[in-house]
Amino acid sequence: MRNHQVVSVWLEQELAAGRLAIGSRLPGERTMAEHLNISRASVREGTRVLEALGVVRAGVGSGPQAGTIITGNPxxxxxxxxxxxxxxxxxxxxxxxxxxxxxxxxxxxxxxxxxxxxxxxxxxxxxxxxxxxxxxxxxxxxxxxxxxxxxxxxxxxxxxxxxxxxxxxxxxxxxxxxxxxxxxxxxxxxxxxxxxxxxxxxxxxxxxxxxxxxxxxxxxxxxxxxxxxxxxx
Amino acid sequence: MRNHQVVSVWLEQELAAGRLAIGSRLPGERTMAEHLNISRASVREGTRVLEALGVVRAGVGSGPQAGTIITGNPxxxxxxxxxxxxxxxxxxxxxxxxxxxxxxxxxxxxxxxxxxxxxxxxxxxxxxxxxxxxxxxxxxxxxxxxxxxxxxxxxxxxxxxxxxxxxxxxxxxxxxxxxxxxxxxxxxxxxxxxxxxxxxxxxxxxxxxxxxxxxxxxxxxxxxxxxxxxxxx
DNA sequence: TAGCTTGTGTGGTCCGACCACAGGACGTAG
DNA sequence: CTACGTCCTGTGGTCGGACCACACAAGCTA
Incomplete structure (x- = not known):
């Protein structure tokens, strides 16, 4: 399995376990990279895929609209x-x-x-x-x-x-x-x-x-x- | 438009113009990065999206199965x-x-x-x-x-x-x-x-x-x- | 001639750096 | 006390460069 795929797999598990749901904010890219033992670049590639699939939405800055947030946009x-x-x-x-x-x-x-x-x-x-x-x-x-x-x-x-x-x-x-x-x-x-x-x-x-x-x-x-x-x- | 998106846009144009078709091999990541004036990391993010959408398939090494090749797998x-x-x-x-x-x-x-x-x-x-x-x-x-x-x-x-x-x-x-x-x-x-x-x-x-x-x-x-x-x- | 070695180009991964951005915390002037 | 402006922090976005494993092709060697 390529490294960027662990992001999708991890997210699916978190969703299935109920630890994350629509509206939740994902950990920061740097945090996730460390947690999943992959580089930030790989985390980003994985995130891009999730974004393209309409599963998450990424926003810069701070505040409620910032960060990577789980959406439901198939x-x-x-x-x-x-x-x-x-x-x-x-x-x-x-x-x-x-x-x-x-x-x-x-x-x-x-x-x-x-x-x-x-x-x-x-x-x-x-x-x-x-x-x-x-x-x-x-x-x-x-x-x-x-x-x-x-x-x-x-x-x-x-x-x-x-x-x-x-x-x-x-x-x-x-x-x-x-x-x-x-x-x-x-x-x-x-x-x-x-x-x-x-x-x-x-x-x-x-x-x-x-x-x-x-x-x-x-x-x-x-x-x-x-x-x-x-x-x- | 985020940089990684220019890859999708570029590919769609190439497809529409008939310069690329299913089975074609995309330029190397380094080449594309230079051609599109973005970094290789951005090219890779764009490629990951295309891969997730079933539009391309990436393969390492050399030979007919290597490189990023356009597929049709919706x-x-x-x-x-x-x-x-x-x-x-x-x-x-x-x-x-x-x-x-x-x-x-x-x-x-x-x-x-x-x-x-x-x-x-x-x-x-x-x-x-x-x-x-x-x-x-x-x-x-x-x-x-x-x-x-x-x-x-x-x-x-x-x-x-x-x-x-x-x-x-x-x-x-x-x-x-x-x-x-x-x-x-x-x-x-x-x-x-x-x-x-x-x-x-x-x-x-x-x-x-x-x-x-x-x-x-x-x-x-x-x-x-x-x-x-x-x-x- | 058969087999091994080397070269080349591919994507895969990582690191470290810098940027723009959007708030929050804080301090200061009124 | 209030209001405004400044600085700080954390976010994703981008970049360049480096190294790896891989697979094939060309070339060298026995």
């Missing part, structure tokens, strides 16, 4: 990993869209009708109606809308995955909208579909909502002309 | 991230089981009937019949069996997720089997179910296969007595 790891793997063409866009479809339909099917996240979703739709700041602003709110739906389903993992999935193909999506003939037309259709989806969820018609989501997503990509090709560049 | 990132987030109790076991259920039913529904992975799956079932080496060996082959099904569906992302999902709760599963009254009985039932699932997939009865998978997984956890509790310790 989306961070997925985000970074997906970005790079898409860039390396190892993850076909098709797979991501397919997965997104799967997760998203599941979310609306399992969303609880009275989740506060649904109110946030509704507010976002109102914003999209009011502000007409082009595809960029629209897509941003669109992303938040879908993430809100994920939250309503109450599964941390799936929520994180959905957020990262969207993030990993955000650039791609943005490029797609640039190729649309008339954005206004598309925008109106998408907003109409959003309303219908949310209404179905709030109305408890999960299966119907899932169907709408499927058409919504597939429709967008079809209109943008990718036809589930597996290009990623 | 499962590695998921694996590590899930392990730690489960340990920190940020990811309820319930969410993982739920997600696994979702992915796994999707897989058997979308598995192509003539995928070579299905033959591997069948071979694994034969092994499980022949070798009776207790829960440990059984669970290992069981995991491979489910991963094989994922491959048959032809989605890299979902395949990776499923593998990692299983890994993240492997310890947990192992502990569950220890509490079973009569392992032989359970084992026989599970094997029977595996056969039925595979038969349904090969027979093109996707919906039926999905149903069987759901019963299969839910049944196991129910029998083990967790009843979808959200403990993780």
């Amino acid at each position: 989306a961070l790891a997925l985000d970074a990993a997906l970005r790079l793997h898409v860039a390396s063409a190892h993850l076909p866009i098709k797979d991501i869209v397919e997965t997104r479809l799967l997760l998203e339909t599941w979310c609306v099917e399992h969303a609880s009708r009275d989740s506060p996240a649904l109110e946030r979703a509704a507010a976002l739709l109102d914003e999209m109606d009011r502000h007409h700041d082009g595809p960029a602003g629209f897509l941003e709110r669109d992303a938040l809308f879908h993430v809100a739906l994920a939250e309503a389903a109450g599964n941390v993992l799936i929520g994180a995955m959905m957020g990262s999935l969207r993030g990993s193909i955000a650039d791609y999506t943005q490029r797609l909208t640039a190729g649309l003939p008339v954005w206004t037309t598309t925008s109106e259709r998408l907003r109409r579909e959003h309303r219908a989806i949310l209404a179905a969820v709030v109305g408890g018609q999960g299966a119907h909502a899932a169907h709408l989501v499927r058409d919504h997503i597939e429709g967008f990509y079809r209109e943008s002309g990718i036809h589930r090709h597996s290009d990623s560049a | 499962a590695l990132a998921l694996d590590a991230a899930l392990r730690l987030h489960v340990a920190s109790a940020h990811l309820p076991i319930k969410d993982i089981v739920e997600t696994r259920l979702l992915l796994e039913t999707w897989c058997v529904e979308h598995a192509s009937r003539d995928s070579p992975a299905l033959e591997r799956a069948a071979a694994l079932l034969d092994e499980m019949d022949r070798h009776h080496d207790g829960p440990a060996g059984f669970l290992e082959r069981d995991a491979l069996f489910h991963v094989a099904l994922a491959e048959a569906a032809g989605n890299v992302l979902i395949g990776a997720m499923m593998g990692s999902l299983r890994g993240s709760i492997a310890d947990y599963t192992q502990r569950l089997t220890a509490g079973l009254p009569v392992w032989t009985t359970t084992s026989e039932r599970l094997r029977r179910e595996h056969r039925a699932i595979l038969a349904a997939v090969v027979g093109g009865q996707g919906a039926h296969a999905a149903h069987l998978v759901r019963d299969h997984i839910e049944g196991f956890y129910r029998e083990s007595g967790i009843h979808r509790h959200s403990d993780s310790a």
Whole structure:
């Protein structure tokens, strides 16, 4: 085992034993190095890994925000990993869209009708109606809308995955909208579909909502002309 | 931006530009440090992150296996991230089981009937019949069996997720089997179910296969007595 | 020609130093 | 007594240089 890995192993043990939890502050790098019998450089490498995985957050200075603190942000790891793997063409866009479809339909099917996240979703739709700041602003709110739906389903993992999935193909999506003939037309259709989806969820018609989501997503990509090709560049 | 991050950024650019691809060898750490105007320590921290995300693999010495080489192993990132987030109790076991259920039913529904992975799956079932080496060996082959099904569906992302999902709760599963009254009985039932699932997939009865998978997984956890509790310790 | 030796380049590890930063403790001027 | 400014301390961030184990390739040697 490489030296920097002992940090992860040690942390996992501490977490399992309950000696550390989310919000706890890790010992200083110098202290840890001595305690684990490795150099500070190795401790830092281990910490970088934990940071990349969304397990800790490092902050300089002193005070409550300083030091290395345990967080719980699995989306961070997925985000970074997906970005790079898409860039390396190892993850076909098709797979991501397919997965997104799967997760998203599941979310609306399992969303609880009275989740506060649904109110946030509704507010976002109102914003999209009011502000007409082009595809960029629209897509941003669109992303938040879908993430809100994920939250309503109450599964941390799936929520994180959905957020990262969207993030990993955000650039791609943005490029797609640039190729649309008339954005206004598309925008109106998408907003109409959003309303219908949310209404179905709030109305408890999960299966119907899932169907709408499927058409919504597939429709967008079809209109943008990718036809589930597996290009990623 | 912290210095070690320039490595990831640089790599993403190189990948996007097509100057590097999976299988390529990165410049040496010393060379990169000079090229990126950062210290070797920073380069190493950046490399550790990439390694943790499953984007590269580092090897010492010389020859084809030496140096830092670009790989495509998204499962590695998921694996590590899930392990730690489960340990920190940020990811309820319930969410993982739920997600696994979702992915796994999707897989058997979308598995192509003539995928070579299905033959591997069948071979694994034969092994499980022949070798009776207790829960440990059984669970290992069981995991491979489910991963094989994922491959048959032809989605890299979902395949990776499923593998990692299983890994993240492997310890947990192992502990569950220890509490079973009569392992032989359970084992026989599970094997029977595996056969039925595979038969349904090969027979093109996707919906039926999905149903069987759901019963299969839910049944196991129910029998083990967790009843979808959200403990993780 | 077969086998050993040496050379070279790789990542792995460590040390010690210095920096910027963000508070807390303290002392001083009002 | 209060308010402000200064110094101190501990944090992570960065750096340069050193040495190690390793694995292969080229070359020397028997």
